[in-house]
Amino acid sequence: MITLENIQNARDTISDTLEATPLVADHVLSERLGRRVWLKGELFQRTGSFKARGALNWVRTASHEELARGLGAVSAGNHALGLAWAARDAGVEVTIVMPENASPVKIEGSRALGAEVILHGDINDAWVLMHRLVEERGLTLVHPYDNPRIIAGQGTVGLEILEQAPDTSAILCPIGGGGLISGIGVAVRTLRPELCLLGVEPIGAASMAHAWTHNGPQQLDKVDTCAKSLAAAIVGEHTYPLCRQHVDALTSVDDDAIVDAMRHLMLNAKLFVEPGAAVGAAELLKGTSELPPQGDVVVVVTGGNMGWDELAELL
Structure with missing residues (x-):
């Protein structure tokens, strides 16, 4: 609820x-x-x-364990920017998978805020890769909306x-x-x-x-x-x-x-x-x-x- x-x-x-x-x-x-x-x-x-609203609320209410593992996200761009910004101020690493057709402005903006940005396929492909990275790296998934x-x-x-x-x-x-x-x-x-x-x-x-x-x-x-x-x-x-x-x-x-x-x-x-x-x-x-x-x-x-x-x- x-x-x-x-x-x-x-x-x-x-x-x-x-x-x-x-x-x-x-x-x-x-x-x-x-x-x-x-x-x-x-x-x-x-x-x-x-998107900065939800991202900042998530980061500020996260446990030490959630943040220590590093964060992972899938985004067309705005969630990537918001999460990268909120995580940077908290000193937390972020990995974001974006579809290959994502806006260059959002890609470069997220990287400028310190996020690792991986471009991969369409939005469905991006989710498949992120789930794999969560398993391999132990990242905490920060869902863009759910x-x-x-x-x-x-x-x-x-x-x-x-x-x-x-x-x-x-x-x-x-x-x-x-x-x-x-x-x-x-x-x-x-x-x-x-x-x-x-x-x-x-x-x-x-x-x-x-x-x-x-x-x-x-x-x-x-x-x-x-x-x-x-x-x-x-x-x-x-x-x-x-x-x-x-x-x-x-x-x-x-x-x-x-x-x-x-x-x-x-x-x-x-x-x-x-x-x-x-x-x-x-x-x-x-x-x-x-x-x-x-x-x-x-x-x-x-x-x-x-x-x-x-x-x-x-x-």
Whole structure:
């Protein structure tokens, strides 16, 4: 069980180092919807995404034995950056396996923070190698999303939203493996049970919708999306039931809609976002979501770690 108390404790654990991220008004979407639309700017968090929250909470609540073995992780990039940063400050070694198509900015950033980064195959191949390294090296695996301490850290985003925008009636949150929306869901359902929580996935990596269809986590045969930060092939044993319990609905957007939303956020909100961070805005721009008739809408903008070459290729 992950409770509101776990999330509040996580905030106490990390708040001396990680500040609350701002809400940025999206005036264009606000005028289109006839209500205030806020963008929760997790791209302004340390290491450029919300992942620093869960990583720092995990490291600071870890036992000496867990840390002494060294840490291992699989990541498309943002978890790698967050964990490498949190572990560096604790003086702990980290080994991260990333898919070969991972963002060069995230690869080099993780290495600059002291992590050993191994590039290997796709995300499924990366997991196979990491499990082998855990056995061979005795590493402590820090799962990027399916861990209660990680989920509690990410859930601090939900506490901030409810405090910063008390008139919120709906939150749109990207889903990769489900850690962020699970943590937000626990906070929201406990404090504001009437609030609508909508999960948004890329069509080419809709692993949570796949799990809902099959009544449990089921691995996708492949993932194919420009939103690499959301390209989890399978959701977690923790995140699946939490999402079923706390998320009102799931929706998905294609790559063209994601790129259009990136353009919108860069030109109108002045936010330099990576593709996975734009899926919530993409859903609002699509205009098909059923939202409560009144109240503010908050879109979680999860990160901004992307290089110029990557942006040029997308646009």
